[in-house]
Amino acid sequence: MTRASQYQSGKTPVDTSVESKLVIICRAVVFALLMLYVVFGPFYKQVLKGRSRAFRSWQMYHTRGIDICAAEFYIRHPDGRIEHIDYFKILEYNKLLKLRHSARRIMGEKGVLKVGRRLRQKMGNVVDLRVNARIGTRDGWKTLYVDKRIE
């Protein structure tokens, strides 16, 4: 049984209309052009770093997360003891969990210091409040602060 005849009752004639050479050539040209666009468009953008807007790259989320900070706040006691602070809890971030993610994330150096200042307001000036922080870059995490005192 031929592939075509599988789909019919067995009595149905297969459409064997002959296409003109022009149709075949046009189809081949369109196929080749579209294939080249699909294959080499990203090559042009991602490898050759081309800037033309006519082509598309497949770089999804490649700038997402850049400048995001991960901060670890803690109190250094006079006896040298370190007390870690759950700043999400102290600043009542749990109330923000239902909000958009942009309301909760810490962006950049300023963002870390802003959270630090809010913690300082909550905890008073007596404690030695410090922070270790990392910042997101294209190459991953980079150290932003090590044992920085929050004034």
Add this chain to the structure above:
Amino acid sequence: MKTLLRLLQRFYNWGLCYHDSTRSVGLIRIGLVLLIWSRWAGELVLCRDIRPGVILLNSAFFLLTGLMCVGLWTRVSSMGTAIITLAMFLTNKSWRHHHVFLLVMAILFIALTPCGRSYSLDRWLALRRALKAGLPPPPEIGNLWGLRLIAIQLSMVYFWTAYEKLYWGFLSGDRLELLLYDYYAGVDYASVPGFSALCFVAAITTVILEFLLAFGLYIPKFHKYLMPAGITLHILFYVLLPIHTFTLTMILLYLAFIPAASVHRFIDNMHTGYQPA
């Protein structure tokens, strides 16, 4: 030289001489219209912008996509849909996302196939004409070269997204961590045991899987492993990240890798033994 010519001939036969059942392209046609509606229709409702030119353009969008969905004058309506969606994509900056580009390209490629020969009003009309003329039903067969372009497009999506991840920042898991810190901010992930190790494993797995999907989907015997893995990966993306129609488009377009004859037989088998009430 001979080998090259033989390879070219094989590629030509594979790409441009793919005469098979049109059920796959019929299903993709309907799915793509539903996806483009879910992405754009809300923004194109006529009351959003009542300038006459825009009303005309948006009306044409709804008319053409509607005709494409039900499969009436499908060659014209699907090509019209391809042209209008491409024009809208190019002129509207806020729609220039990857998932929209994939959708627009898929619509263009499906419009190059006889996608109205199955699951369409065109098919129903053709059957009615054949019945009246006492002829056997027309075959659901056509040249599916557009389906090959869809397959190539999907491979390129996987290949170039995987290629883009080939640097230590991603492979180390850091960039995945950053995505979580961005979209799921509000939790101290650093204190979760094994969090970084999990991100590292997830990053490596993602890259390996994407490279495998880029090439392995062409080999039917790998489908039973790669397709569930790919679908799982896309569902995870869909649930975790705001990627709109991307996941569903990719899963729908997997049909381009399944031999059209198998899809046809599968559907036939689904109906075997069915007795209407």
